Amino acid sequence: MTARVPGSKSITNRALLLAAAATGVTRLRAPLVSDDTLAFRTALTGLGVRITETGDAWEVTGTGRGPVAATNATDADGADAGADARVWCADAGTAARFLPPFAATGKGRFVFDGTDQLRARPLRPLADALTALGAEVSTGPGGALPLTVTADGLTGGDITLDSSFSSQYLTGLLLSAPLMSAPLTVRARSLVSRPYIDMTLALMRHFGALTEEHGDGAITVHPGGYTAADLTIEPDASTASYFFAAAAVTGRSVTVPGLGTGSSQGDLGFVEVLRRTGAEVEITASATTVTGRPDGRLTGGFDVDMGNISDTFMTLAAIAPLADGPVTVTGIGHARLKESDRIGAVARNLRALGIHTEEGPERITVHPGAPRPAEIACHRDHRIAMAFSVLGLRTGGITLDDPACVAKTFPGFHDELRRLFPGAATPQGI
Template identity: 60%
Template sequence: MTPQISRLRPLSARIPGSKSITTRALLLAAAAKGTSTLWAPLVSHDTLAFRAALGSLGVAVETSPSDQFWDVTGNGRGPVGTGEVWCADAGTAARFLPPFSAAGEGTFTFDGSEQLRARPLSPLMKAMTALGAELETPVPGRFPLTVRASGLEGGELRVDSSMSSQFLSGLLMTAPLMRHPVRADLSGSVSRPYLDMTLALMRRFGADVQESGDGVVEVRPGGYRPAAVVIEPDASTASYVFAAAAATEHRVTVPGLCGRSLQGDLRFVDTLRQLGARVEVSDRDVTVTGTGRLRGGLTLDMGDISDTFMTLAAIAPLADAPLTIGGVRHARFKESDRIAAVAQNLRACGIRVDETEDSVTVHPGPLRPARIACHRDHRIAMAFSVLGLAAQVPLTLDDPSCVTKTFPGFHQEMARLFPYYEVPEYR
């Protein structure tokens, strides 16, 4: 364990808004008839790309001077006309906006960065075609994509969600704009908590959503009504400060997260509890306190909270026995192959890692200085920043600025919370 620095001083972390809630609320507000207000939205590369993409589809988004809130005005249906839509690196824009555009009328072309072009979209495109969409793409299953929109029929929704639940979320959010009810079986989908978040937000915007006990959902036509939504802090992002607290014997509180959170990734603190950290969840905040020990010898299925598996893997070398993290095959299809990236970087630090198609086993051991390959992936950069902090070993990020995808002020906030954290120089 690292030296105890301000161990007893409670630290209140400033975590930005949830990306998952911000992007879903943006889409649902765009589909509603009237003006919705999003309070405390996440302002980052991904959400700004999503907001700009909505503008390309004709959706008006007015912002307050300091981005305290965004007002989104929708027309109660899909977009109309033509649009050239740039999604940058934002996977949520690539998965959520094509179905929304297909529910409208016109021709809309979507494209993104080389990183986004490399991410598979075949399950989404296949499901959209089955619902009546007309699609054109020069590379099957990849961006760029042209949607020739004339509305979507609805009916039975079948989509392969083994790689990402976002395919299904994007289609479900468009379902109230379709001509007929949509039925979908959610069983077998990865990251089920994200689907639950999608359905909860759809209901908040007035959608008619019925769910049976066997995991089948029916969404009926009728559209959305405007709503005001307060965006809670991002639980995935909070995992880094919680892990840092657990590994450095600090006490860190994140105000605004609570047991009623829509975000499944808050369950990461339960994982830290299993490792020996002290966890307190109130109706106003969540606090994690390090106890001086990280307990290993565990096998943990993190399939439902896979965006946090890198956080745990990064501090696993500090545990007192090996840790196995499984159920995360779909993490190979994110911004990077996250299983491979974690294994590569831990090995560069001198740590033994056993890797399978859907798991990693991390063995404890002394670390050596290393250069971390971020693969333009914000979560790899943030996770290994926590390891460098906790182990007090110089780890150099090859792309420290990639954190701006979801948390532009990450390095500065870590330095505020942990005085011995060194803010890297951006290129």
Template identity: 55%
Template sequence: MTVIEIPGSKSVTARALFLAAAAEGTTTLQRPLVSDDTEGFAEGLVRLGYRVERGPGSWRIEGRPAGPGVADADVFCRDGATTARFLPALAAVGHGTFRFDASAQMRRRPLAPLTRALQELGVDLVHEEAEGHHPLRIVASGIKGGELTLDAGQSSQYLTALLMLGPLTAEGLRITVTDLVSAPYIEITLAMMRSFGVEVAREGPVFTVPPGGYRSTAYPIEPDASTASYFFAAAAVTGREVTVPGLGTGALQGDLRFVEVLRRMGAVVRSTPSGTTVAGPDRLQGLTVNMRDISDTMPTLAAIAPYAAGPVRIEDVANTRVKECDRLEACAQNLRALGIDVATGPDWIEIRPGTPRPTPVATHGDHRIVMSFAVTGLRAPGISFDDPGCVRKTFPDFHRVFEALQRSWRGDGHRTG
């Protein structure tokens, strides 16, 4: 059995940074993810006048319930979608002029449902170039609150931003959601808000968020379930066994449900309160699976699908087309370049069994494409990447850890090549 220590969750770290900044008092985040995305979020908070102390293994944030501590700031959000979507909402509760911009990649990603909602709440927000995209400018004067109708069918982050904003408004928020993708991420948000002292009432598609603010706390960051998927998949395609401690039966993150997909394909999965273990079968079985709620793990499944005994069809993942790249199309193109038969539709991809041939993978600057196809490479030595360094977004040490895993498995009679 191989034990893999996974770095902290990007999703949990980003939410914790927002909640800590919004809370009364000083919050300590234990074992936060240190990556380009989270460093960018923390630096954005500093630009907005929040005090953030980043030490080894823990970060301390002094909260400001009234909003940013400066009256004027320019924030560059890098490639981070959570930074680009959460920080404007946080800044809007303060008083001052705040400008936000992002990388070319992030500028292409949509913001409109969130920024329209902020405008409906009375926020003076202007898109400085393309409507519904960065860059944008906010002239903030606090938010009264009220009722909203929101389409979160492209990204659950729109709803998360507004939910976390709610307690900072004068009267709270009542949000009616007409569509929602990646619903388990909302469960993360609600659970974390509860840890910071706020209980959101939910009745069907309606979320009622009370005013009153947050209280500071010491908050442990659990390992990243999306990142763990690559190591679970590695076990599945090599007939090996991998254990990830810290991601067990009480985990917040819905992406841990990826192991249930592997279970349906024949892997043995054991979950306890302290961690999860996946052991690969002699050969994976094909399946049809709806991955709407765990779409960040779609590329992981697509990358190992050629090794299944039958076709693998992944459905209801249209939102993966508006991530760091069009992930559905990127997976299809790369699999075809590897010699695999692939069919796609607007929201689905079907991959037939085959033997991948070594070829360069076009990453499109997307960390998840690199980490997913690294797993393919376990049984197709020679696969390379045009931008291997883009893993710094969420797991800067990925290549070293993954290579160490491969070295530990070589020469033991299992299928790693």
């Protein structure tokens, strides 16, 4: 079976910013159309970037520079009526972390804000880095949104960045570094999710950036801007994980075309974890195929560090009760600071299903068991909803309290799951 997996969110939003910062018109083919990417696109248009749709592509007319906020109006008393530019990030963490550095390379005053869920996610390391580079930055309570940037360009420099919470702070700085007037060197302390940085650097080079990686882990980006460069967005490897896992637990075969050995997405490494459970995996230059054992049996009894592919640990944890031994996932402490406390949320949902589950600050252990009917608390987290939907293919009586939250990255997820597995059980209420 061939799964129709939409474009990568990570690539789409990075490419949108790169195209916006470039000189010329970029055509992004097959971008992901979801809540997060539309929020990112809308935020960019609010910053003065022209983006149009042509068939299945988005055409981005780059500004070749950082954004310039419009002169602000005054109120009836002649006082400043508010910030020059307000940027709504909705639920999109990439918008809140990639766009402030972009704004800081421009001129004016910008206020970034988002939903309560996004306000709960930390931004302090990014705010501190921008301050060190010369921007005037203020944050909301706890170093989170709303975040205000008063900008007059950035000159670059040499900084150390706390990257233990998220790699997105580093990505945000790197993406906008070519717009600075001098080289930027960043030393990322306790970096998590390194494959996303590799993706970022590869995309930056695609748009003409000059980057250097040093032996001590530091990264230097030289000034010079970007040049428009068309790009076809490959399927989302994180989203593909659900369909690959579904193949493993149903004993069927699923192929995702366009996701192969040349992929820049680290989350394709999830199929190697599935290989440890006994699934057959084939990766070619043009596609990846996972085939489960005929009886859907999974091999357990192993530990796996998923720190570099933490967006997929929930996929494994949700199907782990079907294995013949316990499965322990380590290295995922930073997942507690995503859309939800993902370790805690997954553990509580598994316990609601009657599965013996243990958790620590940066790990989770799931023991074999027969899941009982229960409602899954999604916490408005698309990945929780999708992961437990896969378990629902083998377990009747699973319901989701918020099935629509999958729209964050794949609005058509439930329809595609039903299309591929019409004879299997699916979570109720979708």
